[in-house]
Amino acid sequence: MKKKPNKNTDIIVHNDSRRDFLKQSTLLTGIALTPEIAVKAAENQWDEKLAEAIEKIPLKLEINGIQKTLSIEPRVTLLDLLREQLHLTGTKKGCDYGQCGACTVHVNGTRVLSCLTLAVMHDGEKITTIEGLANGDELHPMQAAFMKHDGFQCGYCTPGQIMSAVACIREGHANSETEIREYMSGNICRCGAYPNIVNAITEVNKGGKNI
Amino acid sequence: MNQFQYSRVTHSNAAVSAVSKEKAAMFIAGGTNLIDLMKRGIVNPTRLVDINRVPLNEIKTEGNSLIIGALALNGPVAESKLVTEKFPLLAQALNAGASAQIRNMATIGGNMLQRTRCPYFYDTTMPCNKREPGTGCGALEGFNRMHAIFGFSDQCIAVHPSDMSVALAALDASVLVIGPKGERRIPFTDFHRLPGDKPQIDTNLQAGELITSVTIPDNGFNKNVHYLKVRDRTSYAFALVSVAAALQIEKNTIRDARLAMGGVAHKPWRLTEAEKFLIGKPVSEASFSEAAKIAMQGAKAFKYNTYKLTLAPNSIVQALKVAAKLV
Numbered sequence: 001m002k003k004k005p006n007k008n009t010d011i012i013v014h015n016d017s018r019r020d021f022l023k024q025s026t027l028l029t030g031i032a033l034t035p036e037i038a039v040k041a042a043e044n045q046w047d048e049k050l051a052e053a054i055e056k057i058p059l060k061l062e063i064n065g066i067q068k069t070l071s072i073e074p075r076v077t078l079l080d081l082l083r084e085q086l087h088l089t090g091t092k093k094g095c096d097y098g099q100c101g102a103c104t105v106h107v108n109g110t111r112v113l114s115c116l117t118l119a120v121m122h123d124g125e126k127i128t129t130i131e132g133l134a135n136g137d138e139l140h141p142m143q144a145a146f147m148k149h150d151g152f153q154c155g156y157c158t159p160g161q162i163m164s165a166v167a168c169i170r171e172g173h174a175n176s177e178t179e180i181r182e183y184m185s186g187n188i189c190r191c192g193a194y195p196n197i198v199n200a201i202t203e204v205n206k207g208g209k210n211i
Numbered sequence: 212m213n214q215f216q217y218s219r220v221t222h223s224n225a226a227v228s229a230v231s232k233e234k235a236a237m238f239i240a241g242g243t244n245l246i247d248l249m250k251r252g253i254v255n256p257t258r259l260v261d262i263n264r265v266p267l268n269e270i271k272t273e274g275n276s277l278i279i280g281a282l283a284l285n286g287p288v289a290e291s292k293l294v295t296e297k298f299p300l301l302a303q304a305l306n307a308g309a310s311a312q313i314r315n316m317a318t319i320g321g322n323m324l325q326r327t328r329c330p331y332f333y334d335t336t337m338p339c340n341k342r343e344p345g346t347g348c349g350a351l352e353g354f355n356r357m358h359a360i361f362g363f364s365d366q367c368i369a370v371h372p373s374d375m376s377v378a379l380a381a382l383d384a385s386v387l388v389i390g391p392k393g394e395r396r397i398p399f400t401d402f403h404r405l406p407g408d409k410p411q412i413d414t415n416l417q418a419g420e421l422i423t424s425v426t427i428p429d430n431g432f433n434k435n436v437h438y439l440k441v442r443d444r445t446s447y448a449f450a451l452v453s454v455a456a457a458l459q460i461e462k463n464t465i466r467d468a469r470l471a472m473g474g475v476a477h478k479p480w481r482l483t484e485a486e487k488f489l490i491g492k493p494v495s496e497a498s499f500s501e502a503a504k505i506a507m508q509g510a511k512a513f514k515y516n517t518y519k520l521t522l523a524p525n526s527i528v529q530a531l532k533v534a535a536k537l538v
């Protein structure tokens with residue numbers, strides 16, 4: 001697909017095709033790894049019967065200010081709903097077991113781990129992800145501070161770090177380096193960008209803006 | 212994760228009857244432990260009964276006792292004024308657990324029911340009597356660095372991982388539950404059990420019983436308290452050993468004491484003999500060392516956790532010193 005040579009869309013096109021490739025390739029590995037019994041079940045349409053027995057649950061969520069009416073299986077985590085069904089892939093899956101903080105989002109204004117909660121448990125609630133933080137083209141002060149202070153290297157932990165950092169200030173737990181380190185300990189950075197992350201948070205906190 | 216049915220309830224009674232109808236039905240509160248275990252195939256409920264909309268999240272005082280609803284969240288409880296002013300030991304223990312995000316999700320009821328972090332329990336390819344009764348205990352002869360030094364059996368040497376529960380055991384708390392047969396109150400020190408020959412059962416909670424609240428009597432332990440947690444990294448790690456220490460001091464003499472340890476047994480380990488010893492003794496490192504010696508009687512280590520035989524008494528002394536403001 002050809003697009004106008006616009007700098008911004010170029011990046012998006014690039015991301016899109018890379019993501020599509022990743023999706024297709026995971027689909028293929030999925031099939032390659034499917035055990036025989038599952039293939040047999042699919043041939044005999046057993047899994048459809050099973051699927052009917054497990055009802056999908058209707059679900060209303062406000063995600064980044066937009067109302068969504070969805071229907072999902074109860075075992076879908078909030079993280080998988082965001083990434084796989086709503087394609088909000090800014091929220092990252094690091095460990096999927098609550099050990100890294102990459103999946104941090106805000107639910108009704110408080111920070112939580114989206115990998116350890118089921119989407120159905122949040123009917124009627126407000127979810128904010130990293131995609132909902134900026135004000136249009138204007139970066140959120142924490143996003144700007146992370147860029148200014150180089151608060152990342154590979155960037156994988158960054159959406160979680162930023163969501164957590166915003167909450168850390170709102171909670172009033174960013175008053176010293178020790179306090180920031182303690183209250184940010186749920187966000188692991190394998191690149192070790194911690195000193196710069198602390199600097200970014202300190203600066204935003206001292207700025208005193210209502211974030 | 213296996214498939215399951217989902218029901219949402221808004222009353223305690225509805226929760227109890229929904230979970231009692233189906234053998235493998237379970238309550239879900241914060242989900243921070245249950246979803247982890249379900250993803251790994253360690254726990255496989257056929258139905259989850261979501262109790263998050265049952266109004267059980269109040270924190271209040273009745274007379275001089277503190278009552279915390281089972282669905283109150285760990286973070287907000289630790290920050291609540293009622294708790295920080297009158298029961299700072301509980302606030303410290305809660306804040307020592309997990310991360311800010313997890314504390315915003317974890318409930319008081321769910322916290323005390325979290326399962327062990329024994330690596331053999333977590334690894335479904337390994338033997339574990341707690342996960343699969345009769346398969347043996349992998350830790351007994353295996354990598355047992357995190358394991359118990361008190362109260363274990365030849366079936367299981369796992370420890371209970373909750374920090375909050377250590378403080379609740381020290382503070383004479385009790386748990387109110389409602390079940391198919393009605394309401395009952397369980398003293399916190401009887402809530403968890405030792406493994407014996409049924410390590411698959413962590414607590415004395417009966418099938419279908421829902422925890423509704425926790426009560427802590429006002430026993431005046433609000434000035435000289437300390438929760439010490441020793442772990443592999445400064446934050447966001449489970450305890451190797453932890454100590455909840457609370458003293459009442461009058462003119463340099465100990466009037467009353469409460470002590471409990473975490474990371475050393477299948478349940479929060481209350482140190483009643485050491486407490487008794489401390490009453491009437493002068494506030495000094497010598498008294499604390501003697502109490503620690505008494506507390507360690509009967510301790511026995513395994514191949515990789517002998518360090519706990521030194522770490523535990525040292526931690527008791529240190530926690531008492533900080534509580535007494537000697538350091």
Ligand SMILES: Cc1cc2nc3c(=O)[nH]c(=O)nc-3n(C[C@H](O)[C@H](O)[C@H](O)COP(=O)(O)OP(=O)(O)OC[C@H]3O[C@@H](n4cnc5c(N)ncnc54)[C@H](O)[C@@H]3O)c2cc1C
Binds near residue numbers: 246282318375422
């Ligand atoms: C990475 C990580 C690090 C952690 N570190 C620590 C730590 O350092 N210290 C610590 O103490 N904890 C730690 N935790 C554990 C955490 O505290 C628990 O997962 C949490 O407290 C469980 O509460 P929950 O509400 O999420 O329970 P859930 O996961 O919802 O439920 C746990 C169990 O309790 C049952 N249950 C829940 N509520 C009730 C009720 N009212 N009545 C009857 N049954 C009920 C459920 O059926 C389930 O069996 C950590 C967890 C993670 C993931």
Ligand code: FES
Binds near residue numbers: 093096098115116
């Ligand atoms: S992906 Fe949720 S904590 Fe790692």
Ligand code: FES
Binds near residue numbers: 188189
């Ligand atoms: S920037 Fe690479 S993990 Fe944090």
